[in-house]
Amino acid sequence: MATVRFTSALKRFLAAPPAEVAGATVGEALAAVFEARPALRGYVLDDQGALRRHVAVYIGGEAVRDRVKLSDPIGPEDDIYVFQALTGG
Amino acid sequence: MAERLYVGTRKGLFELAPDNGQWDIAATHFLGDPVSAVLAQGDTVYAALDLGHFGAKLWRRDGADSWQELAVPAFPPKPEDAADDPHPWSLGKIWVIEPGGVPGRLWAGTMPGGLFRSDDGGESWLLNEPLWFMPERRQWQGVAGGEQPGISSVLIDPRNPDDIRVGVSTAGVWASTDGGASWSIINEGMYNEYMPPEQKGLPIAQDIHRLARCAAHPEIVWCQHHNGVFRSEDRGHNWHEITAIRPSKFGFAVAAHPRDPDTAWFVPAVKDERRIPMDGKVVVARTRDGGRSFDVLRNGLPQRYAYDLVWRHALAIDASGERLALGSTSGGLWISEDCGDSWSAPEARLPPISVVRFASN
Secondary structure, eight states: OEEEEEOGGGGGTSOOOOEEEOOSBHHHHHHHHHHHOHHHHHHHBOTTSSBOTTEEEEETTEEOSOTTTOOOBOOTTOEEEEEEOOOOO | OOOOEEEEETTEEEEEEEETTEEEEEEEESTTSOEEEEEEETTEEEEEEEETTTEEEEEEEETTSOOEEEOOOOOOOOOGGGTTOSSOSSOOEEEEEEEOSSTTOEEEEEETSOEEEESSTTSSOEEOHHHHTOGGGGGOOOGGGSSOOEEEEEEEETTEEEEEEEEEETTEEEEESSTTSSOEEOOBSOOOTTSOGGGTTOGGGOOEEEEEEETTEEEEEEEEETTEEEEESSTTSBEEEOTTOSSOSBOSOEEEOSSOTTOEEEOOBSTTTTOOOGGGOOOEEEESSTTSOOEEEOTTSOOSSOOOOOOTBSEEEOTTSSOEEEEOTTSOEEEESSTTSSOBOOSOOOOOEEEEEEOBO
């Protein structure tokens, strides 16, 4: 099971605790999280299911390459980090 | 119902109430978050947020209850054959929320130009597909040179909830008389100075900054256009320019008197690359004779080195027609109880203001 961890910046809006989920890709892992927490989906993905422009996802210290279809493969021991790209002031 | 004014800013929503004859901040909400639209119907308040990282959000508060997050309008999956569509199929922000004239119904105007309807008080939203899938929609131009057009104004005829007009930056005025099942562009008589000569007068080339309608005489519609001020006496079909506007014809906001068809307010600024008040003085222009003449109102507004700009939704009037509120990009907030003759400011240094709105009954 991979672990998905979310930025603490989301705490202000809704609960987003770490989740252990199964899945072969980033997209599958996130979909498993959103199945349990549907309100979280719109904070991370846009209407077309792509990563929001100012949201970053890292697997084992590297940014995911496919931000549109979320097809980057993951392993069962991977830590997936979802956090905000720095913007604004 | 309590009198309330809601002020949406770059850094939160401020709720004001009258206190011994002076408006003051009674509560703060969503501190730190950009607010893009507000609607207050009685004790029910809707607040749209435009979160930099996490997208557009919508919250509702019923009476003394705490805020509850609602679904946001969402665009359908983008079809393969829409690859050349210049507009994103994803909600940018909610720009305006209006009551739909029947219980539970709301309309939301958005960037990138989608119009959405809710029939359950904002719990769920449906894209108006006839407008979005219309081939002409791909000709809509983005706001301020951006890629996203925006529906800034949604006018529902108080006598007929199926009669809808929307104002678009930049795509003119679109009308439906069948509840949104079909649409046509209706605005004749406007011109757009910055377009090539042969395109100046095209209805779709018109940058409608904001529309306002007289509630008691819905055939009267006022428009603050990118290139000037216009008035229509036939529900937005034919427009004539109001050249008497002073001190300048550029601006974003307009408010229409709820009962007097000849009275409206504007907030003129230096066009259009500069977007600052004329001579560093904040003024409101008011006509009481259908646009033939204007009073330039300045009593209580800053008159020295003031560079406050007032956005499309930051001038509001209440149902009395006497009380107005004005909010600026510099965080200036002024309220008038006498049709704009004099203005006073609550003690506060607010963030940049995007929207001001009185609670309606």
